[in-house]
Amino acid sequence: MHREQLITVLSTIAETxxxxxxxxxxxxxxxxxxxxxxxxxxxxxxxxALSVTVGxxxxxxxxxxxxxxxxxxxxxxxxxDAVGEIANIAAGNLRGLLxxxxxLSLPVYGLASWADELPxxxxxxxxxxxxxxxxxxxxxxxxxxxxxHVQK
Amino acid sequence: xxxxxxxxxDSPTVRQQVSLAxxxxxxxxVEATDGADGVSKVGSDPSIGMVILxxxxxRMNGLEMLETIKAGGQNAGLPVIxxxxxxxxxxxxxxxxAGAKGWIVKPFKAELLVAAVKKxxxx
Numbered sequence: 001m002h003r004e005q006l007i008t009v010l011s012t013i014a015e016t017x018x019x020x021x022x023x024x025x026x027x028x029x030x031x032x033x034x035x036x037x038x039x040x041x042x043x044x045x046x047x048x049a050l051s052v053t054v055g056x057x058x059x060x061x062x063x064x065x066x067x068x069x070x071x072x073x074x075x076x077x078x079x080x081d082a083v084g085e086i087a088n089i090a091a092g093n094l095r096g097l098l099x100x101x102x103x104l105s106l107p108v109y110g111l112a113s114w115a116d117e118l119p120x121x122x123x124x125x126x127x128x129x130x131x132x133x134x135x136x137x138x139x140x141x142x143x144x145x146x147x148x149h150v151q152k
Numbered sequence: 153x154x155x156x157x158x159x160x161x162d163s164p165t166v167r168q169q170v171s172l173a174x175x176x177x178x179x180x181x182v183e184a185t186d187g188a189d190g191v192s193k194v195g196s197d198p199s200i201g202m203v204i205l206x207x208x209x210x211r212m213n214g215l216e217m218l219e220t221i222k223a224g225g226q227n228a229g230l231p232v233i234x235x236x237x238x239x240x241x242x243x244x245x246x247x248x249x250a251g252a253k254g255w256i257v258k259p260f261k262a263e264l265l266v267a268a269v270k271k272x273x274x275x
Contacts, residue, residue: 017259067168081165088163088208089258092237100240104208106162 048139
């Protein structure tokens with residue numbers, strides 16, 4: 001269920017913000033070692049993380065597309081900010097479906113260790129400009145966290 | 153019609169994106185990196201005629217900035233549009249109560265934002 005919602009949100013971002021097509025990948029995605037992971041954390045009645053992973057080629061393209069293709073540079077900071085904003089938009093749009101009262105973090109880079117241990121709820125392997133784009137949603141409701149602790 | 157718009161967002165990418173759209177529509181733009189910077193800019197530049205304001209920012213978030221400038225003083229009448237990834241009704245209600253004139257959810261079409269700015273400045 002969440003996978004379709006991830007794809008819908010990313011498709012809307014691709015169409016509205018970037019004016020580029022997005023499609024699902026038919027095979028597993030491969031990322032270079034210097035791929036960037038931008039992550040927005042949910043805290044509250046739902047604890048989790050939404051992460052967006054891109055390689056440097058797509059990251060640079062996103063940074064330029066988001067400002068109308070006018071970006072003269074493609075520094076690591078430009079790319080991180082652009083990908084972080086995409087993660088922020090996606091996380092914000094999905095929040096109402098997860099737990100409207102939870103809080104969003106500012107974008108962070110690299111998945112937090114605690115988030116890495118949370119169950120994977122949805123994973124969307126996508127292609128944008130023929131480059132890989134991975135979106136993952138991890139997390140559990142606070143009730144589930146409490147239940148798990150009681151069971152230990 | 154005042155034509156200077158303050159764009160407050162912690163993301164340089166979003167600030168550039170919004171600024172570009174507004175400049176192409178003929179507006180003068182100043183930028184602030186968070187709510188605290190925004191309050192400072194509003195207080196020091198009386199020619200600012202409108203504010204485009206993100207919500208989720210460090211130091212001072214957009215709702216806190218909105219409530220600060222609407223709390224009184226010479227800038228209480230400044231029109232403010234919230235521009236954010238947040239579509240949560242409780243936040244929208246809080247912003248409306250504080251005096252925000254609009255709420256646009258990202259991702260947004262630049263034309264929509266420019267139209268909203270024009271409409272508010274003409275009112």
